[in-house]
Amino acid sequence: MSSDVRRGESKSTQIWRSSGILFAAFMLIFSGAVAILEGIAAILKDDVFVAGPHYAYSFNLTSWGWIHLILGILVVLAGIALFGGAVWARFLAIFLAGLSLIANFMWLPRYPFWALILIGIDVFVIWALASSFHHHDHHYDRHDHDRHYDAGERR
Template sequence: MSTTSSSRIPSGWAFAAVVIVVAGSLDVIWGLAALSDKEYFREGELLFETLQTWGWIYLIVGAIQLGIGALIFTGHGLGAGLGMFGAFVGILINFVSIGAYPLWSCILIALNFVVLFQLATNWE
């Protein structure tokens, strides 16, 4: 019988936390790039709104994902639930804005899907 408390998070959660922090960081970079230099994006290919609006959306979502990643690292059950929701929102905004920078959006969709999958299958 072990007397130590099990404060370790499941390995799937740890992996998901690292990936959501990476995805959140990339979203912040995407947002900053969209706000500062529009020549890298095809603004006319966006489904709606302007590139500046999407830049702010990506900054906000990226910051939230970074916070969720920290919450998942703590092992809190709320972190996993918010992580799945944050990953879903990340997939959604990347899908809707895929016209501005398709390769970047596809990479972020894949990363967010990995987070969603890891958190859903490693629920304890």
């Protein structure tokens, strides 16, 4: 049995949690790939994007392109790292998804449709990864631990 099941977590909960992490990894890779394409388009062709009214977070479009390109590459790498199952990859992915969310919020005037889609993906990724951590009760002791074993596994 896995350690999560021994702590009283059902198999369906364990599957749900790992499925959420895998889906978050795929979504991060997708989100990062779109950010890379947006970045390349902004660097190479300034006429692809909407030139709306002045916005409080106004940068030159080429600067935004570089921001999205670099952030997109980092997000894709974090998505790939999640497949390894390391806890540090979850923390890194949550952090980068948060940065991506902020960048896409500030990108709204330039490309509203994809910015909103990517904001939604980033919110889901943060939720899925943050809710995947197992919370321990502070009053957990040996007697509670033994109750989670069935009669055949008790020592």
